[in-house]
Amino acid sequence: MSDKAKIRITINGVVHEREAPPRMLLVDYIRDVVGLKGTRYGCDTSNCGSCTIVMDGRSAKSCTFLAVQADGREVTTIEGLAEGSALNPLQAAFQEAHALQCGFCTSGMVMSAHALLAHNPAPSVEEIREGIIGNLCRCTGYVPVIEAVQAAARRLDPKGGTP
Amino acid sequence: MYPAAFDYSVAESVDHAIDLLQRHEEGAKLLSGGQSLVPLMKLRLVQPTHVIDIGRLGGLSDVREDATAGVVRIGALATHAQVGASTVVREKLPLMTEAAGVIGDAQVRGWGTLGGALAEADPAGDWGPVMQALEGRVECTGPSGIRVVEAASFFVDAYTTVLADDEMITGLQVPVPSKGSAGAYLKMERRAGDFAVASVAVQLELDGAGNCTKAGVALGAAGLTPIKAVAAEEALRGQPVAQETVEAAAERVMEAANPLADVRGSSDYKRAVCGALFWKAVDMALRRHRGETVKGGHVR
Numbered sequence: 001m002s003d004k005a006k007i008r009i010t011i012n013g014v015v016h017e018r019e020a021p022p023r024m025l026l027v028d029y030i031r032d033v034v035g036l037k038g039t040r041y042g043c044d045t046s047n048c049g050s051c052t053i054v055m056d057g058r059s060a061k062s063c064t065f066l067a068v069q070a071d072g073r074e075v076t077t078i079e080g081l082a083e084g085s086a087l088n089p090l091q092a093a094f095q096e097a098h099a100l101q102c103g104f105c106t107s108g109m110v111m112s113a114h115a116l117l118a119h120n121p122a123p124s125v126e127e128i129r130e131g132i133i134g135n136l137c138r139c140t141g142y143v144p145v146i147e148a149v150q151a152a153a154r155r156l157d158p159k160g161g162t163p
Numbered sequence: 164m165y166p167a168a169f170d171y172s173v174a175e176s177v178d179h180a181i182d183l184l185q186r187h188e189e190g191a192k193l194l195s196g197g198q199s200l201v202p203l204m205k206l207r208l209v210q211p212t213h214v215i216d217i218g219r220l221g222g223l224s225d226v227r228e229d230a231t232a233g234v235v236r237i238g239a240l241a242t243h244a245q246v247g248a249s250t251v252v253r254e255k256l257p258l259m260t261e262a263a264g265v266i267g268d269a270q271v272r273g274w275g276t277l278g279g280a281l282a283e284a285d286p287a288g289d290w291g292p293v294m295q296a297l298e299g300r301v302e303c304t305g306p307s308g309i310r311v312v313e314a315a316s317f318f319v320d321a322y323t324t325v326l327a328d329d330e331m332i333t334g335l336q337v338p339v340p341s342k343g344s345a346g347a348y349l350k351m352e353r354r355a356g357d358f359a360v361a362s363v364a365v366q367l368e369l370d371g372a373g374n375c376t377k378a379g380v381a382l383g384a385a386g387l388t389p390i391k392a393v394a395a396e397e398a399l400r401g402q403p404v405a406q407e408t409v410e411a412a413a414e415r416v417m418e419a420a421n422p423l424a425d426v427r428g429s430s431d432y433k434r435a436v437c438g439a440l441f442w443k444a445v446d447m448a449l450r451r452h453r454g455e456t457v458k459g460g461h462v463r
Contacts, residue, residue: 005171022171022214025205044164046202047356049270058244058273064201065274068171069194069218112269133355134268 009070011036012080022068026060027051029067030077038078038107042136049135052108053077059115061134078107081114090114090152099148101139109135113149121157123149166204170213177333180217181306184329187213193331194218195240198267198275199283223333224276226251233339239278239302239332243267246277255339258346258366262293265350265460278332284388286321287358291389293348295381296364299337305330318388341377344368347447347459349440350383353427354463359384360427361420363440367404367448375399380412385437386421394419395441409445416441 004019011034018033030039030053042050044063051062054076081088087095090110100106109132116123116131123131128149129142137145174180174193184191190212194200197218203209217223223240226249235255237246246252247263266272266280266289280290281301294301294314301312303326317324326332340346346366350359362383368376378399380392395415402408422433440462447457 003170021168023166023168023204025165025201044205046198046271049268052270059270060274061270064198064270066166066171066194066197066201066214069197069216072219115269115273130264131269134270 005068005071007067007071009067009072010074012076020067022066024067025063026053026065026067026070026075027062029070030062030075033067036077036079040104040107042104042108047136048105048108049112049132050105050108052111052135054111054115054118057115057118059112059134076111076114078110081110089155090117090149093148093152093155094145097144097148097151099140099144100137105135105137105139109137109145113145113152116149117153117156122153125150164205166201167207167210169204169211171216172213173216174220177220177223177304177331180215180220180331181304181329183213183215184331185306187215189328191215191328193279193282195276195279196242196274197279198271199279199285217331223278228255228339232336234336235339237277237335237337239334240276241278243272243275243277243280244269247272256297256337258293258297258348258364259337261459262289262348262364265289265348268356277335281317281335282324282326282332284318284320284322284324286387286389287362287384288389289348289350289359289362289383291318292362292364292381292383294335294337295389295391296346296366296379297337297340298379299335301332302334302336303327303330304333309333311336314389315391321387340366341368343370343452344377345448345452346379347444347451347457349444349447349459349462351436351440351462358427361385361422361433361436361440363416363437363444365441365444365448367399367445367452369404369449369452373403375402375404375408378412380416380441382416382420382437384422384427385419385433386423390419390421392416392419404445404449409442412445413438413441 008017040050042048046064192211223238243266299314350362366379378396380395382390395412398412417438420434420437424430
């Protein structure tokens with residue numbers, strides 16, 4: 001039982017093929033096998049959303065997946081957004097709007113917002129609120145987060161933007 | 164937290180999945196999106212010796228109308244998000260669109276599946292009451308073929324369904340309500356992302372005079388299984404939907420509810436919530452029937 005499985009995941013455009021036991025969680029594969037520590041390990045009970053990544057275009061809580069479920073899939077983590085030292089528009093908007101304080105939820109929050117904007121480039125405030133329901137933030141009260149997502153939406157799609 | 168160790172296989176077809184289920188009997192669990200199974204395994208409330216991954220099976224997530232049979236067929240692996248975004252579902256079964264939008268959060272909706280949620284049979288699940296109100300049917304596929312089970316008799320107990328150890332859900336058949344039918348799904352939560360305090364699904368068919376010709380009423384988080392409130396349906400059927408009728412039906416709803424007291428409230432409180440949500444859902448259905456746009460879903 002629990003022999004190792006070969007798991008091949010494309011993370012931020014790079015193919016990683018490693019052996020891991022089937023019971024290993026995706027968040028552990030990303031953080032400890034591949035070594036990308038930007039994805040946070042928060043509540044470990046599918047509630048807080050700090051471990052959110054984007055997999056095959058859909059946001060996903062990486063503590064709620066076995067690594068084997070991601071075999072053959074494409075994952076984007078927070079490390080995959082910036083180009084070199086240039087923050088992507090969403091990250092820049094979080095910085096400018098002070099959409100973080102302690103920063104623990106931020107990588108997951110940004111990845112949820114990233115998936116939201118990919119599906120809905122001009123979300124309403126209500127849609128942003130619904131889109132980040134799976135991500136808890138204990139510092140900001142969410143208002144600056146919503147403002148940052150609105151600002152990023154305007155920057156990414158100047159014709160859109162939120163009312 | 165790691166789940167207990169298990170053997171893992173990827174099913175290449177429905178037949179292959181059933182063959183694996185037969186070989187491993189009650190120690191095996193099917194994994195589709197894993198949005199309920201993985202947390203349960205991490206808490207070691209479920210400890211399968213064998214996990215059979217059906218998450219990549221093709222052809223099991225289609226949504227299509229079968230006009231001859233008068234049903235919409237939905238593959239078991241359709242995610243909540245796919246159901247919520249489906250044009251066919253929005254046009255034919257808007258009650259399902261409404262429910263799909265309030266399941267979990269975006270992360271869960273993108274990966275959790277309709278079949279998986281029904282098979283898990285969480286007492287607070289959303290699809291159970293919705294399927295019962297719409298009189299949906301569950302396609303259970305086993306070694307000897309498909310048997311079709313009414314949603315009203317699919318659930319046996321908390322986390323327990325009529326599925327045999329070597330059966331899997333492959334799809335849903337949901338009858339399309341007649342034109343002039345309207346419904347609402349309402350779920351009360353203490354806060355975003357929590358399990359429901361209670362939820363109510365209502366689907367009414369109304370004639371030109373405003374009489375109810377058919378009613379589907381079902382409750383979630385109101386007992387160990389979803390509850391089809393048959394007495395409430397009977398109280399509405401054939402009647403004008405007026406104050407007295409709805410009042411009588413709401414009494415039947417509260418009698419049908421059998422909620423357990425927990426951190427979300429006492430049994431009496433939850434029973435009262437069921438009655439209140441039912442009133443509100445009937446009112447919404449009537450307003451929708453008149454062509455008004457009304458937002459249902461969450462009640463917080």
